[in-house]
Amino acid sequence: MSEPKKVSRRQFLNYTLTGLGGFMAAGMVAPMVRFAIDPVFKPSAAGEFVSVADVEELSNEPQRFEWEIEQVDAWYESKVQKTAWVYRSENDEIVALSPVCTHLGCTVDWAASEEYPNQFFCPCHAGRYTKDGVNVPGTPPTAPLPKYETKVEEGMLYLGEAIAR
Amino acid sequence: MLQKLYDWVDERVDVNPIWRDIADHEVPEHVNPAYHFSAFVYCFGGLTFFVTVIQILSGMFLTMYYVPDIENAWNSVYYLQMEVAHGQIVRGMHHWGASVVIVMLFLHTLRVFFQGAYKKPRELNWVVGVLLFFVMLGLGFTGYLLPWDNKAYFATQVGLEIAAATPVIGDQIRTLLAGDQSIVGAQTLTRFFAIHVFFLPAVLFVLLGAHFILIRRQGISGPL
Numbered sequence: 129m130s131e132p133k134k135v136s137r138r139q140f141l142n143y144t145l146t147g148l149g150g151f152m153a154a155g156m157v158a159p160m161v162r163f164a165i166d167p168v169f170k171p172s173a174a175g176e177f178v179s180v181a182d183v184e185e186l187s188n189e190p191q192r193f194e195w196e197i198e199q200v201d202a203w204y205e206s207k208v209q210k211t212a213w214v215y216r217s218e219n220d221e222i223v224a225l226s227p228v229c230t231h232l233g234c235t236v237d238w239a240a241s242e243e244y245p246n247q248f249f250c251p252c253h254a255g256r257y258t259k260d261g262v263n264v265p266g267t268p269p270t271a272p273l274p275k276y277e278t279k280v281e282e283g284m285l286y287l288g289e290a291i292a293r
Numbered sequence: 294m295l296q297k298l299y300d301w302v303d304e305r306v307d308v309n310p311i312w313r314d315i316a317d318h319e320v321p322e323h324v325n326p327a328y329h330f331s332a333f334v335y336c337f338g339g340l341t342f343f344v345t346v347i348q349i350l351s352g353m354f355l356t357m358y359y360v361p362d363i364e365n366a367w368n369s370v371y372y373l374q375m376e377v378a379h380g381q382i383v384r385g386m387h388h389w390g391a392s393v394v395i396v397m398l399f400l401h402t403l404r405v406f407f408q409g410a411y412k413k414p415r416e417l418n419w420v421v422g423v424l425l426f427f428v429m430l431g432l433g434f435t436g437y438l439l440p441w442d443n444k445a446y447f448a449t450q451v452g453l454e455i456a457a458a459t460p461v462i463g464d465q466i467r468t469l470l471a472g473d474q475s476i477v478g479a480q481t482l483t484r485f486f487a488i489h490v491f492f493l494p495a496v497l498f499v500l501l502g503a504h505f506i507l508i509r510r511q512g513i514s515g516p517l
């Protein structure tokens with residue numbers, strides 16, 4: 129058995145003062161750090177369904193529809209414009225695609241390139257997607273266009289969140 | 294582990310003398326409350342600095358949410374206090390600290406005055422101290438407008454009228470501070486924000502540096 133180590137007066141004071149100082153500093157800094165990182169812990173806003181179009185208007189050809197949502201950005205509330213490309217698919221499903229390119233976020237357009245009249249085209253780096261929103265291999269985008277949640281009520285088409293695929 | 298890291302750096306850069314020069318000084322007996330309890334009056338300078346550090350830290354964090362714009366300033370302060378975690382604490386630190394720092398500064402000044410510590414050779418540091426006092430008042434005055442509520446607005450209105458009472462150039466000073474000849478508004482808020490957050494803190498750092506260098510060179514004044 130070795131002799132129990134003696135803590136000198138100097139060591140004791142050093143440990144106590146460092147501990148106390150550390151405790152005080154932590155008490156000061158902790159609220160500020162929590163304050164700063166708060167955005168990470170905020171619950172993400174759940175999307176509401178918004179009436180966008182009359183289902184009668186829809187066809188087999190993708191059409192552009194625009195609508196507005198109320199956006200609450202901390203202390204700033206504003207209306208923000210949203211866009212979707214909507215069409216009826218062969219098996220009569222309603223498909224609503226987000227126009228935001230999955231490469232770097234430009235806005236894609238239906239049949240905007242003369243060479244590819246049956247595709248979505250992104251003007252920024254010539255990214256392309258087939259009609260169902262799947263990215264064409266060999267072009268810059270690496271994922272399909274996000275699909276909006278859809279709902280039909282009393283002949284109106286309602287769109288919710290755009291879900292990444 | 295930490296010791297090894299320290300040794301590694303010290304071996305190459307020789308940091309030891311740097312922090313020894315800053316921190317390793319004897320506390321004279323007459324300044325140490327462990328010997329004479331009444332020596333606690335020597336703490337007020339350090340306490341002023343401590344609260345100033347809190348002001349700077351909490352102020353830096355407040356600017357993460359605060360916007361100096363008349364449409365949004367009040368809303369951003371309301372949001373950071375009511376909706377952000379610990380917002381009430383961080384704003385509270387800055388709000389109450391602003392008053393506590395003046396109290397500490399005042400007690401520190403009283404100690405220096407009644408001990409005659411400002412006498413030769415320390416006259417210069419008294420001058421630096423008075424400048425520090427004005428900077429603190431300026432920080433309090435400009436910061437008070439930032440929440441852009443009624444109290445802030447009318448306090449600034451009054452403050453600007455006081456500035457306008459300066460002989461000869463009063464109106465010019467008022468316009469310079471308010472950013473407009475008749476309105477206390479958008480430009481007043483942006484100016485006060487810039488002064489509060491950039492200009493005065495910069496001056497504060499220079500003066501604090503001078504204050505501490507002078508203390509280090511001249512030492513603390515002797516026992517009464």
Ligand code: HEM
Pocket residue numbers: 345348349350351352353355356359370384387388390391394429432433434436437438439440489490494
């Ligand atoms: C000794 C230094 C300082 C003093 C005495 C001081 C004083 C004040 C005062 C009295 C207010 C009004 C607070 C209220 O009514 O709740 C305020 C607000 C503010 N200060 Fe300072 N301040 C100091 C340093 C700083 C620094 C260094 C920064 C930023 C880098 C800063 C940023 C702010 C901001 C963003 C506000 C508005 C937010 C609010 O009102 O709660 N302050 N300050």
Ligand code: FES
Pocket residue numbers: 229230231232233234250251252253254255268269
């Ligand atoms: S952003 Fe669409 S292709 Fe690059």
